[in-house]
Amino acid sequence: MLVIAFDADDTLWVNEPYFRESEETFAALFEDYLPMHQTQQELFKTEMDNLALYGYGVKGFMLSMIETAIRITGGNLSAEGTDRILEIGKELLERPIEILPHVETVLEALSTKYRLVVATKGDLLDQERKLKKSGLAKYFHHIEIMSDKKPEDYQKLIRHLDIAPEQFFMIGNSLKSDILPVLELGGHGVHIPFHTTWAHEMVSHPVEHVNFREIEQLDEVLSFL
């Protein structure tokens, strides 16, 4: 029996646009020091430097904002400024869940035929909260909050599910995290692009693979699954 795994952020629900908005709010706080786009670049640099230590998610993002603010203000970040940054992060954690089109129909249809799984990065508590708020948890047999989405991370998941890689379908918006590592293991990847992609998740080359498909709307999976 096939296992169909879904990425969560920007596959099941909206995520990246909220981060973009938070980055803009953050950059606007320090316009006296740097133009906004430069602050955003500085933040991205900090995030990349911290990724191996903090992992993915809002909390690491908050710490990276604080670190960036200290740097660009030349060490003059005030308590009030720090407080504003923490507020930006907390607002991000409290955003309502906006489920993407066709998600419910597709999960409903596929859950009668296959084992469905969520495979997502991010903060454990935050992803659990989003899943609960979304009302989608009932469709899934298993929720995997992963610290990263490298081939070895998927290998662990596939082993845990007790299936062969070719029985594993991954559906997600990131070629880099959701598709390429799964194809590498011999699984299937279904790419559903989202209009906003984090620079860290960008892949510049086209993907060609016999187990690879790209769709525009999620309900297209019902024609082959």
Ligand SMILES: [Mg+2]
């Ligand atoms: Mg995603």
